[in-house]
Amino acid sequence: MxxxxxxxxxxxxxxxxxxxxxxxxxxxxxxxxxxxxxxxxxxxxxxxxxxxxxxxxxxxxxxxxxxxxxxxxxxxxxxxxxxxxxxxxxxxxxxxxxxxxxRRTLLYEQELRALQVELVRFQRWVQAEGQRIAILVEGRDAAGKGGTIRRFTEHLNPRAMRVVALPKPSDEEKGQWYFQRYIRQLPNKGEIVFFDRSWYNRAVVEPVMGFCSKKDHQRFLQQVTEFEHMLYEDGVTIIRFWFSISKEEQAKRFDARRQNPLKQWKLSPVDEKAQELWDSYTRYKEEMFSKTHSAFSPWIIVQANDKQAARLESLRHVLNLLPYKGKDEAQIRLAPDPNVITRFHRKMVELDF
Structure with a gap:
């Protein structure tokens, strides 16, 4: 009782x-x-x-x-x-x-916020030290490049950061040296610039779609490493990402864009041909890696079928790469997951799995 x-x-x-x-x-x-x-x-x-x-x-x-x-x-x-x-x-x-x-989404949001806090510290160091950081985000259509850049820039000071996504060249720009319009966009002292596609358009997209001649393509591959080495010698840090997705995942994302009225603007004639020209993209991409990978500016491959993992690990890679002030006090893991982030290696056979 x-x-x-x-x-x-x-x-x-x-x-x-x-x-x-x-x-x-x-x-x-x-x-x-x-x-x-x-x-x-x-x-x-x-x-x-x-x-x-x-x-x-x-x-x-x-x-x-x-x-x-x-x-x-x-x-x-x-x-x-x-x-x-x-x-x-x-x-x-x-x-x-x-x-x-x-549960996974909540943990992702929690980790993302902690990494973005570190990015704010990172940017302050870039400004204080007068660093010049160029982050090139490349990959197949619908690989998650734009979404990752948004997570990078969401809380950064816009006065010391830019996102560059250039349209197709004008008639005037077509008559210039290919790299000329990109040189104007390079980072100034104390600035981070994100390139949502970059001069590497000429390595893959342009030859696949017939927007440049075979001679233009080969000249680019000969010049680009020298161009980037001059930037490196002048103190510009270049970080190159390639977001790698499977053919099936790309098809699903295209279909999701067609059904979502807020994302339909992302579809372009180039995107519509991406599946049809998949193998051609693969051949040009592998040639690009083979001829442009370097010790001073390696290609970083991001396994991007999982968007959330790709975003978090890309942020970690940048934070882990440079010795910004306060890095030792970070309350979150900064070393990227090697199952998501890898360096290109010439023996790698399958990148878009």
């Missing part, structure tokens, strides 16, 4: 707190944590990952939906419930949401 009375009393205490007591109290009158009560934590609605797709769960065949999938949006009542870990888990189970995907 005593035990029954004690249990009834604890149950009443829980009801009293829920009815109007202190929402932050998570212990009984003796100060012990209650087994079915978890501390209140600030929460936010997890964002749908760019690469998220509906998945079939292993048990029961239940479909897991993205948080913002049609018919599965969270209501105001749902949001009211998201005030404890227990409430969040219960809500997501009732909504048939993929808990593992939500």
């Amino acid at each position: 005593a035990a029954e009375g004690e249990a009834t009393g604890k149950s009443k205490n829980r009801k009293d707190r829920r009815a109007g007591g202190d929402a932050g109290v998570v212990a009984d009158n003796d100060g012990d944590l209650l087994a079915d009560e978890l501390e209140a934590i600030p929460t936010a609605i997890p964002r749908q990952g760019d690469g998220y797709r509906q998945r079939q769960n292993g048990s029961g065949g239940q479909i897991a939906y993205a948080i913002d999938a049609a018919g599965h949006a969270l209501t105001g009542e749902d949001l009211t419930r998201i005030n404890t870990r227990k409430g969040l888990l219960t809500l997501l189970k009732n909504k048939a949401v993929d808990l593992e995907e939500v």
Whole structure:
């Protein structure tokens, strides 16, 4: 009877707190944590990952939906419930949401924020030391280049950072030395410049699409290493990324863009031919790596089928590469995952897996 009375009393205490007591109290009158009560934590609605797709769960065949999938949006009542870990888990189970995907997205957001804090420190060091940093982001269409650049630049000071995404050359620029229009965009003292595609258009896209002659292409391959070595000798740090995705993943991302009215602008005639010309892209890409990879400016290959991993590890690579002030105090791992980030090696056979 005593035990029954004690249990009834604890149950009443829980009801009293829920009815109007202190929402932050998570212990009984003796100060012990209650087994079915978890501390209140600030929460936010997890964002749908760019690469998220509906998945079939292993048990029961239940479909897991993205948080913002049609018919599965969270209501105001749902949001009211998201005030404890227990409430969040219960809500997501009732909504048939993929808990593992939500957990992964929350961890990704947490790591991303910590790395972006380090990027702010990194930029301050670049400004203070007068460094000149050029980050070239290359890869096949829909490989996640633009999304990664956005994560790099989201919280940086725009006065000491630029993103360069040049359109096709004008008639005047066509009559100039090929590198001339890119030289104008190189970083100034204390500045970071991100190239969303760069002079390496002439190594892959232009010859594949017939936008340059075979002679233009070969001249570029002969000149580009000397051009970059002059920049290196003058103190410019060049970081070259190649985002590598599979043919199947590219097709899925193209299809997602066609269906999303906010992303349809990303599709271009060049993109539409990317699948058809896949093997041609591969041949020119491998020739580019073979003839332009160098010790002072190596090609960094990013396995990018997983967008979130590609973004995090690319940020880590840049932070790990240079000795910015405060690096030793970082509260997060800066060494990139070797399963995601690798240097090009001439014995590598398969880069776009």
